[in-house]
Amino acid sequence: MRSTNHIVNALKQGILVWMLAVLFVFSSALKAATEDAGGNTAGISYIAAQQKEGKVTAKKSKTEASSSKKESSTRPYDVIDPEFRNIGPGFGGNNVLPFWIAVVVFFLAFGGIVKGKSKAVKGISTLVAFVAFGIISYVIYWEARALGRQKGYAPVQPIWFSHKVHVTQNGIDCEYCHVDARTSRHAGIPSLNVCMNCHNSVMEGKRSGKAEISKIYEHLGYNPKTRRYDKPGKPIQWIKVHNLPDHVYFNHAQHVQAGKVECQECHGPVEKMNRVVEYKELSMKFCLDCHRSRNIITDNQYYSLYKFHLNPGEKPKVKDIGGQDCSSCHY
Numbered sequence: 001m002r003s004t005n006h007i008v009n010a011l012k013q014g015i016l017v018w019m020l021a022v023l024f025v026f027s028s029a030l031k032a033a034t035e036d037a038g039g040n041t042a043g044i045s046y047i048a049a050q051q052k053e054g055k056v057t058a059k060k061s062k063t064e065a066s067s068s069k070k071e072s073s074t075r076p077y078d079v080i081d082p083e084f085r086n087i088g089p090g091f092g093g094n095n096v097l098p099f100w101i102a103v104v105v106f107f108l109a110f111g112g113i114v115k116g117k118s119k120a121v122k123g124i125s126t127l128v129a130f131v132a133f134g135i136i137s138y139v140i141y142w143e144a145r146a147l148g149r150q151k152g153y154a155p156v157q158p159i160w161f162s163h164k165v166h167v168t169q170n171g172i173d174c175e176y177c178h179v180d181a182r183t184s185r186h187a188g189i190p191s192l193n194v195c196m197n198c199h200n201s202v203m204e205g206k207r208s209g210k211a212e213i214s215k216i217y218e219h220l221g222y223n224p225k226t227r228r229y230d231k232p233g234k235p236i237q238w239i240k241v242h243n244l245p246d247h248v249y250f251n252h253a254q255h256v257q258a259g260k261v262e263c264q265e266c267h268g269p270v271e272k273m274n275r276v277v278e279y280k281e282l283s284m285k286f287c288l289d290c291h292r293s294r295n296i297i298t299d300n301q302y303y304s305l306y307k308f309h310l311n312p313g314e315k316p317k318v319k320d321i322g323g324q325d326c327s328s329c330h331y
């Protein structure tokens, strides 16, 4: 009898420690998300806050964050499109409700186990607690895996720039604005002068009226009445959405030009987004999965000699040219 008591006590203590860990992890995640998330907070609380529109603007200082909060509330058109709302790390926003319900149910069931009067109550409580424990652990596991990644990250930008309006509705090519994607490491964000190629004549949008387009003018110090740049401008600070850790090397030209990889394979359907969302989990697995299965395209000059060494019909994959070597991607 004594030994079973020991086991029960050990179990109780274990569960207590586990519950404390749950509370600790999620209170700190919540704190990080509601304050400055620093760009690296994954987890349920992060996504939950984000859905309240502009609550979380990681990578920004507090003052900036609060000003964009105000901004977003006066920008009803600036929303994350419904189809991109629940693609956060782990389960995305979908696990917020089940998680907290499971936590409450677990505590209730735990009470049932401790204080239950009859065997039946205790039995059912144990079963329920067990299931809730499973759900909570499962969510924590996936959230922990996603820590530090920012799939689903969709900050409010200083000007509401909609890719849907520009790419889908007005047929502008990605590389008209992201000119460097083919030639350099960074795809680059266009300067506001590029916007002016059109917006010196397009002064109003269907949804935002003059509110957003006039911000382009403001930043450039442009006066649309006199059509002169006669005011002091101020640089615009777009918030970077996709961020690999500093220890990873990634090059656009290598993929877009040499590898002929479509933007959408890594960035998802940007052309459907009113607000850019990080669509894919940019994990190491994501990179390697493609490198292991993708053939390289050898009909460019770079491979003219390499091709010479291949057997007839041999189709080398990215991994065969070093796409799996740690040092290709890590400094």
Ligand code: HEC
Pocket: 157, 161, 163, 166, 167, 172, 173, 174, 175, 176, 177, 178, 189, 190, 238, 239, 240, 241, 242, 243, 263, 264, 267, 270, 271, 275, 276
């Ligand atoms: C008219 C100009 C324009 C066109 C065309 C355009 N973009 Fe952009 N893109 C921008 C601007 C401005 C930003 C920065 C603001 C933002 O994130 O919404 C941006 C941001 C992005 C980002 C996020 C960058 C980051 O911070 O991580 C991605 C990815 C992107 N664009 C991909 C595309 C793809 C793919 C296409 C074609 C389907 C495209 N863009 C077409 C102007 C453009």
Ligand code: HEC
Pocket: 174, 175, 178, 181, 185, 186, 187, 188, 189, 242, 243, 244, 245, 250, 252, 255, 256, 261, 262, 263, 264, 265, 266, 267, 282
């Ligand atoms: C093989 C995957 C891949 C492809 C293909 C790809 N990107 Fe990217 N893109 C990334 C990654 C990863 C980052 C983040 C880079 C970083 O943080 O260093 C990024 C960042 C960006 C950014 C932010 C600014 C920058 O350059 O860091 C823009 C804009 C962008 N991509 C646009 C595009 C466009 C437009 C295309 C197609 C012409 C494209 N990307 C194709 C993976 C890709």
Ligand code: HEC
Pocket: 159, 160, 161, 162, 165, 166, 170, 172, 190, 191, 192, 194, 195, 196, 197, 198, 199, 202, 204, 205, 206, 207, 208, 209, 212, 213, 216
């Ligand atoms: C090649 C032409 C072109 C370029 C370049 C361009 N735009 Fe536009 N933009 C348009 C057109 C056309 C519209 C009108 C769409 C509508 O409302 O039907 C528009 C609409 C807008 C709107 C209002 C959308 C709405 O529905 O209210 C904003 C804001 C905007 N653009 C911002 C920008 C920014 C910022 C840039 C530079 C990064 C930019 N545009 C570059 C053509 C362009």
Ligand code: HEC
Pocket: 248, 249, 250, 251, 254, 255, 258, 259, 260, 261, 265, 266, 282, 283, 286, 287, 288, 290, 291, 294, 295, 296, 297, 318, 321, 322, 323, 328, 329
């Ligand atoms: C959808 C497919 C795809 C994805 C996803 C992808 N790559 Fe690549 N990658 C390629 C292709 C194709 C090449 C070969 C390009 C060439 O022919 O030089 C390549 C080449 C490279 C190289 C050069 C390898 C060498 O030794 O020559 C590096 C470095 C690289 N990728 C890094 C990354 C990183 C980092 C990521 C993840 C953020 C990534 N790639 C995701 C397709 C992909």
Ligand code: HEC
Pocket: 148, 149, 244, 245, 248, 282, 283, 284, 287, 288, 291, 323, 324, 325, 326, 327, 328, 329, 330
């Ligand atoms: C094709 C590119 C690529 C190659 C090859 C690669 N890595 Fe990575 N690695 C990445 C990316 C991208 C990340 C960042 C993932 C993230 O943000 O979670 C990463 C992250 C890591 C991390 C940090 C832990 C983590 O998951 O964030 C370690 C450690 C690591 N890599 C080790 C290695 C080792 C060891 C090798 C060689 C066997 C290797 N990598 C090869 C792309 C690569």
